[in-house]
Amino acid sequence: MVQIPLWRQLQATAHVLADVRAGRSLTAVLDRVDRELRPGVQALSFHVMRSLGRAEALRRQLARRAPPDPVDALLCTALALIWNEGDAPYEAFTLVDQAVEAAKRNQATRPQASFINGCLRRFLRERDALVCATDGDPVAKWNHPRWWIDRLKKEHPEQWEAILTASNTPAPMTLRVNARRATVAQYLQTLQAEGIDAVAQGATGVLLHHPRAVQDIPGFAEGVVSVQDAGAQWAAPLLLQGLDASAPLNILDACAAPGGKTAHLLECSAARVTALDIDAQRCERIRQTLQRLGLVAEVIAADAAQPKAWWRGEPFDAILLDAPCTASGIVRRHPDVRWLRRESDIAQLAAIQAHLLKVLWPLLKPGGRLLYCTCSVFRPEGSDQIKAFVANNTNAMLQPSPGHLMPHFRAHAGAVPDNQDGDHDGFFYALLQKRPM
Numbered sequence: 001m002v003q004i005p006l007w008r009q010l011q012a013t014a015h016v017l018a019d020v021r022a023g024r025s026l027t028a029v030l031d032r033v034d035r036e037l038r039p040g041v042q043a044l045s046f047h048v049m050r051s052l053g054r055a056e057a058l059r060r061q062l063a064r065r066a067p068p069d070p071v072d073a074l075l076c077t078a079l080a081l082i083w084n085e086g087d088a089p090y091e092a093f094t095l096v097d098q099a100v101e102a103a104k105r106n107q108a109t110r111p112q113a114s115f116i117n118g119c120l121r122r123f124l125r126e127r128d129a130l131v132c133a134t135d136g137d138p139v140a141k142w143n144h145p146r147w148w149i150d151r152l153k154k155e156h157p158e159q160w161e162a163i164l165t166a167s168n169t170p171a172p173m174t175l176r177v178n179a180r181r182a183t184v185a186q187y188l189q190t191l192q193a194e195g196i197d198a199v200a201q202g203a204t205g206v207l208l209h210h211p212r213a214v215q216d217i218p219g220f221a222e223g224v225v226s227v228q229d230a231g232a233q234w235a236a237p238l239l240l241q242g243l244d245a246s247a248p249l250n251i252l253d254a255c256a257a258p259g260g261k262t263a264h265l266l267e268c269s270a271a272r273v274t275a276l277d278i279d280a281q282r283c284e285r286i287r288q289t290l291q292r293l294g295l296v297a298e299v300i301a302a303d304a305a306q307p308k309a310w311w312r313g314e315p316f317d318a319i320l321l322d323a324p325c326t327a328s329g330i331v332r333r334h335p336d337v338r339w340l341r342r343e344s345d346i347a348q349l350a351a352i353q354a355h356l357l358k359v360l361w362p363l364l365k366p367g368g369r370l371l372y373c374t375c376s377v378f379r380p381e382g383s384d385q386i387k388a389f390v391a392n393n394t395n396a397m398l399q400p401s402p403g404h405l406m407p408h409f410r411a412h413a414g415a416v417p418d419n420q421d422g423d424h425d426g427f428f429y430a431l432l433q434k435r436p437m
Contacts, residue, residue, distance in 0.1 A: 004040060006090065007101040012037050013044040014074040014102070020049070021073070026336035047089060048080040049335035050143055050168050054131075055080035057140035061130050062119040070108040074099060075116050079123065083131065096120040143168055147343040148328070155379045159406055163377055163426070166407040171332040172423050173211035176204050176228040176260075178293060179267045187225065190218050203237065204264075205230045207423060223293040228260045229333070231405055231424035232375075236264035238401070238431055239318050239371040245269040249317040253297075254304040254360055257282030259289035261322060266295040271318075273297040276304050305352075305359055315365040323353040325374035325381045329407055329426025350380045357389050361396070366437040369399070372430045377406060382428030390432070399431040 012033055019029040026045060033041050048055070055076040059066075066072055078099035082092045090098075099120060103113035123130055134140040138149050142164045152160035175198075177187045184200050191198045196218070197209040206225070214220050214227060243249060249271040253262045256275035265273055277283050280301040287299055302310040304321075326345055327337045357372065364370055372389075374381045382404050390396050407426035 004037060005101075006094070006098040007105060009037060009040045009044055010074070010077060010095075010099050010102040011106055012041045013048060014070070014077045016041060016045045017048055017052075017077055018069060018073040020336045020339060021069075023340060025340070026334065044077075044081065044089065046170070046335055047087075048077050049339065050170075051080035051083060052076065052339060053137075053139040053143035053145075054083055054134060054141075057134040057137045058083060058123065058130055059119075061133055062122060063115075067112060067115065068108075070106070071103070071112040071116065074103055074106075074109055075119055078116070078120055082120070082123070083127075085127075092124060096124065144338045145341075148338060148341075151343070151378065156377070156404075156406070162408075163406055166426075167331045167338070169332055171229070171330075171425065173208045174201055174228065174230045174233075174423070175206045175208065175217070175225040176233050176264060176267075177206060177225055178223055179204060180294075181222075181224045182219070187219065190224075194218050201230050201423065202233060204267075205233050221292070226260060226263060226289070226293065228264070229330070229425045231329075231407075231427045232260060233264065234402065234405070234427070234429060235261045235320060235322065235371060235373055236268050238429055239265070239320050239369060240269055241431075243269075243318060243369065245271075248272060250274075250314060252276070252316045252319045252360070252363065254319060254321045254356065255323060256299075257286055259286035261320060262286060262297055263289055263293050263295055265320070266290075266297060267293070274316075275299045276302055276310065278303045305356055307359055307363060311363060315368070316363055317365055317368050319360055319364055319368070319370040321356055321360060321370060321372050323356055323372065323374050323381075325349055325353070325376040326378060327375055328381075329375040329377045329405075329428075332407065333425065346378055346380050350385060353381060353385055354389070357385075361393065361434070364434050366395075366434050368434050370432045370434070372428075372432065374428050375425060376428060377404065377426045379404075382430075386430040386432075395435040397433045397435060399433050401431045402427075402429040404428050 016029050020026055030042050058079045059076055078095055082088055082095050100113055100117045103109040103116045139146050142149055144164060152163055177184050184206060187206060188198060198206050201207040219225050251265055251271045251273045253273055253275045256262045257277040262273055262275040265271060275286050275297045283299050283301045290297055300310050326341055326349055327334060331337050376382060390398050405427045408424060
């Protein structure tokens with residue numbers, strides 16, 4: 001295997017940072033990185049996104065005037081990787097040397113290579129003082145935008161620090177065992193035989209102690225397991241509870257891509273599921289997911305907000321509305337989201353969510369159930385949204401529901417957690433039942 005020089009990975013990571021700063025999704029940007037570079041660049045990019053607030057504050061201490069964008073991206077990339085000695089992916093002097101080498105080998109940064117070298121070596125000399133000088137900056141301390149921090153303080157005054165701490169922690173790899181193919185206990189035995197450490201997490205989940213490439217996960221290709229966060233695994237059981245799962249229920253998954261919740265519904269029931277998504281390419285991902293698992297659903301590329309274009313007039317027994325949202329609850333899996341979102345996005349997305357609830361509710365049978373969920377920790381996308389909906393729809397009854405499920409992580413990685421359901425992303429769940437006629 002060819003060893004990729006670190007300077008090349010740092011160059012590519014700086015380009016990724018520049019693209020995210022320009023408003024592009026980290027996932028989309030990483031997809032364009034050369035395949036040989038991608039694993040290393042992805043790991044470095046995630047690290048940079050989780051430390052960007054601190055890195056930018058340190059750069060302001062080192063250079064009051066921002067350098068040209070390509071230079072600033074490379075300098076902040078290096079600072080994000082070296083500022084915390086206990087968390088640095090490489091030895092500090094190696095990172096500095098390779099960052100300078102990356103600058104020298106790029107036409108856009110070559111004239112400023114000495115400047116980058118000077119800033120980084122000054123940081124190493126004055127690390128404690130410079131870090132201390134930025135400790136008072138909430139954006140540097142928490143590595144989230146100021147508006148995000150202030151909103152969490154207001155909406156979750158007792159939990160905001162825990163939410164931010166969890167959001168800065170790398171996500172675990174959690175699997176969902178296909179109940180049609182195996183039990184959790186059986187699959188844990190399979191992993192044990194392969195020398196893979198894991199523990200049960202909830203009714204269908206398995207938490208790997210160390211993440212692995214999906215092609216190296218026993219049974220993945222054969223459809224025995226899927227990768228799905230433990231919090232996301234709550235959706236299907238919540239919607240199906242109280243319904244006859246052995247009956248041919250007619251279920252709508254209104255915003256279905258990439259298909260994890262659609263598949264879970266089919267694994268847990270004998271339902272006929274219609275899976276919608278507005279994006280045809282994402283619909284293809286749903287089909288691929290179902291094919292791997294040996295499951296069948298009607299997949300339709302359509303806008304859930306326009307039922308006249310796709311609904312055939314048969315009311316649904318149950319509807320899963322995993323609505324578009326800020327994704328503020330899954331930033332540990334998508335650490336760029338915090339830097340891409342604007343506070344104004346919340347109201348815009350809340351309006352979309354309210355419209356989806358309004359147009360899909362009439363498609364539900366009397367006595368049927370709708371599960372509204374978002375991967376958001378913000379109240380306008382969760383409790384406020386449902387409170388307003390119930391107030392304006394007298395035939396809607398809120399059933400016992402988790403509400404805001406805050407992101408949570410194990411404090412000691414590698415140890416068996418006391419709370420097996422405690423390592424998950426942030427979600428909001430509200431189960432609504434339509435009053436019988």
